[in-house]
Amino acid sequence: xxxxxxxxxxxxxxxxxxxxxxxxxxxxxxxxxxxxxxxxxxxxxxxxxxxxxxxxxxxxxxxxxxxxxxxxxxxxxxxxxxxxxxxxxxxxxxxxxxxxxxxxxxxxxxxxxxxxxxxxxxxxxxxxxxxxxxxxxxxxxxxxxxxxxxxxxxxxxxxxxxxxxxxxxxxxxxxxxxxxxxxxxxxxxxxxxxxxxxxxxxxxxxxxxxxxxxxxxxxxxxxxxxxxxxxxxxxxxxxxxxxxxxxxxxxxxxxxxxxxxxxxxxxxxxxxxxxxxxxxxxxxxxxxxxxxxxxxxxxxxxxxxxxxxxxxxxxxxxxxxxxxxxxxxxxxxxxxxxxxxxxxxxxxxxxxxxxxxxxxxxxxxxxxxxxxxxxxxxxxxxxxxxxxxxxxxxxxxxxxxxxxxxxxxxxxxxxxxxxxxxxxxxxxxxxxxxxxxxxxxxxxxxxxxxxxxxxxxxxxxxxxxxxxxxxxxxxxxxxxxxxxxxxxxxxxxxxxxxx
Numbered sequence: 243x244x245x246x247x248x249x250x251x252x253x254x255x256x257x258x259x260x261x262x263x264x265x266x267x268x269x270x271x272x273x274x275x276x277x278x279x280x281x282x283x284x285x286x287x288x289x290x291x292x293x294x295x296x297x298x299x300x301x302x303x304x305x306x307x308x309x310x311x312x313x314x315x316x317x318x319x320x321x322x323x324x325x326x327x328x329x330x331x332x333x334x335x336x337x338x339x340x341x342x343x344x345x346x347x348x349x350x351x352x353x354x355x356x357x358x359x360x361x362x363x364x365x366x367x368x369x370x371x372x373x374x375x376x377x378x379x380x381x382x383x384x385x386x387x388x389x390x391x392x393x394x395x396x397x398x399x400x401x402x403x404x405x406x407x408x409x410x411x412x413x414x415x416x417x418x419x420x421x422x423x424x425x426x427x428x429x430x431x432x433x434x435x436x437x438x439x440x441x442x443x444x445x446x447x448x449x450x451x452x453x454x455x456x457x458x459x460x461x462x463x464x465x466x467x468x469x470x471x472x473x474x475x476x477x478x479x480x481x482x483x484x485x486x487x488x489x490x491x492x493x494x495x496x497x498x499x500x501x502x503x504x505x506x507x508x509x510x511x512x513x514x515x516x517x518x519x520x521x522x523x524x525x526x527x528x529x530x531x532x533x534x535x536x537x538x539x540x541x542x543x544x545x546x547x548x549x550x551x552x553x554x555x556x557x558x559x560x561x562x563x564x565x566x567x568x569x570x571x572x573x574x575x576x577x578x579x580x581x582x583x584x585x586x587x588x589x590x591x592x593x594x595x596x597x598x599x600x601x602x603x604x605x606x607x608x609x610x611x612x613x614x615x616x617x618x619x620x621x622x623x624x625x626x627x628x629x630x631x632x633x634x635x636x637x638x639x640x641x642x643x644x645x646x647x648x649x650x651x652x653x654x655x656x657x658x659x660x661x662x663x664x665x666x667x668x669x670x671x672x673x674x675x676x677x678x679x680x681x682x683x684x685x686x687x688x689x690x691x692x693x694x695x696x697x698x699x700x701x702x703x704x705x706x707x708x709x710x711x712x713x714x715x716x717x718x719x720x721x722x723x724x725x726x727x728x729x730x731x732x733x734x735x736x737x738x739x740x741x
Contacts, residue, residue, distance in 0.1 A: 249298040250306070259301045262286075262293050310542040314354065322348055322355070323362050335359055376491055381415050385541060386447045386548035388414040389440075391427035392494040393455070396504055402517035404599050408503065409436045411497040414451065418538040419499065424519045429663035430457050430472050431604045434561040441480075441557060445548030448481035451493055472563050472662070479560040480551075502537070563602040563662045567594045575600065575610060581622040582610060590617065602662060643694060648694045 261278055263532060264270040265286065272286045279286070292300030322561070325346060330338045331502065335356035342348040342355070350358075359365035368586045382388045390412045396407050411421035420442070423436035440447075454460040454476045457473050477484050487493045516522050551557070567575045573584040573591070577600045593612055601609045610617040681690070 249302055251302055251308060255303070258289065259293075259298065262301060265290055266293060286531065310645060314350075314371060317349070319358055323358050323364075326355075327362065327365060328677070331364055335365060342718055365408050376489070379492075381539070381542070383415060383541070383543040384448075384547040385418075386444065386546055388451055389420060389447045389451050390414055390451045390493045391433075392453060392496045392500070393432075394443070394500045394503070395428065398424065398508060398522065399517045402506065402512075403727075406519060408507075409433065410496055410499055410503065410590075411436070411440055416539045416541055417444070417495050417499070418534045419530040422503075422523075422530060424526070426519070426523040426665040427663065428455065429660055429665055430459065430563065431664065431723055433457055434476070434604050438478075438557050438561055441551070443548055445546075446480060446482055448547045449485060451487060453486050453490070453493065454486045454488075458484060475564070476560045478564070481549075502533075503668045506689060508531070527712050543624065547568055554641050557602070561604065565600045565602075566597045567600050568595065571595070577608070580608075581621055582608075582619040583598055584617055584619050585608070589615075606664070627740055644698065648698060 248258065258279060263273060263274045265275050266674040272290070273282045275281075275286045276283050279388060283290075294300075322342060325342065325348075325520070326333070326338050329566075330341055333341065336360065337353055339350060341351045342350060358364060391410065393407050393409050395405060395407045398408060407425050409421070409423040409425060409428070409432060410419070411423075412418070415418050419437060421440045422438065423432070425432040425435070456471070460469055460471050473483050490497050506527060511517075511522060511525070512524065513717060516525055565577060567577055569575055569584065571594050573586060573594070575582040575584065575598065575636070580599075584593075596612075598610055598612045598617065601611055605611070610619050
């Protein structure tokens with residue numbers, strides 16, 4: 243054995259070594275050394291003693307090369323592997339761990355079992371598995387048997403207009419463009435509008451094939467217990483099947499159409515000077531005719547799988563957003579921060595503490611329904627706002643209305659999370675978080691009202707001083723501006739100008 247065996251040190255131990263050497267050789271104070279290393283003075287003294295006795299080995303960790311205190315017993319590990327090999331060779335690590343604990347009394351962590359099975363060759367980690375091979379799928383034989391649908395968000399108008407979304411409907415049998423619909427964002431109502439235009443033009447297809455976007459697949463099905471989305475419910479009522487693809491290559495026809503459209507359609511819109519959604523939707527049929535003449539594939543069967551609407555089917559009824567709401571004892575129903583007041587009738591009194599449905603149509607109409615009966619109601623909007631016209635007309639209450647408008651600007655007016663997106667009617671895209679500086683209506687306090695009054699008062703004083711200075715420069719004399727608010731009393735001041 244050599245007198246100076248090699249010693250391996252980590253970077254942290256090398257830093258300690260330099261400081262300990264400075265204490266031993268350069269006279270660095272232990273207190274200063276403790277500050278540099280983040281240790282106590284007693285720890286520094288012990289390290290100095292070990293360094294003087296053992297050299298570099300004294301600075302290295304004494305645990306290196308020794309088995310850990312929590313190391314799994316070799317005999318227990320071999321027993322677990324042998325049991326898994328004999329009885330649970332085709333089990334996954336999670337299920338094998340459960341069986342070891344239930345049937346054999348061996349309690350191990352799931353990752354420990356995974357590690358043991360990987361070392362024994364009983365389990366292959368996902369990263370080491372060969373990639374899956376997706377064989378190409380044969381086209382459907384009939385037109386309208388399967389329609390692939392998807393939305394593509396892109397700069398369709400380049401710099402001439404904001405970014406928007408194009409909803410694309412492609413026939414699986416022929417790769418023919420069946421419908422192009424420009425909209426502001428990909429939402430349920432946008433798909434309702436596009437699907438209605440498709441059915442009115444071609445009829446009902448056999449099935450729609452889409453991705454797993456939340457319009458087609460409920461991402462919170464495990465929490466809510468509802469597997470069907472609003473779009474899926476509407477298609478079910480119209481007897482149209484819906485399928486969700488597990489990957490993008492599975493619906494490759496519509497994905498490849500996106501690439502062609504992002505090249506050809508963008509340039510066609512530029513050449514024609516089209517920069518609005520309405521103009522693009524009007525031009526879409528002409529583009530689809532040229533596209534299909536160039537790229538559509540021939541049919542294997544002349545049969546058209548599209549179907550007409552039955553007499554008992556209604557697109558207006560089916561393509562609606564529906565939410566269940568409970569009638570209170572005061573004959574009121576709340577939906578999307580709006581209170582609906584039902585008429586006081588015997589039929590409506592029978593609905594107290596029962597659920598009814600709120601139907602919202604794509605055009606913005608809202609209807610309350612109890613079964614097949616439409617309920618007559620009045621709206622009481624809790625988020626009413628003061629507009630600028632009211633401020634101009636009511637001059638005597640101008641300052642009070644201005645205060646109300648300033649407070650309303652601090653209110654969070656977003657729709658509730660379960661309400662549909664209304665971007666198809668020009669509404670803003672809903673954000674998951676409230677805007678900075680806004681609060682819920684119930685969170686607004688008296689302090690917020692007083693702060694707004696003071697801010698308006700300061701603004702009025704600043705505007706009045708600028709006006710006075712401007713008139714003084716012109717040699718005019720003006721009376722002092724009246725005080726619109728008294729922050730201390732929270733009421734408008736008495737003045738001739740306020741009536």
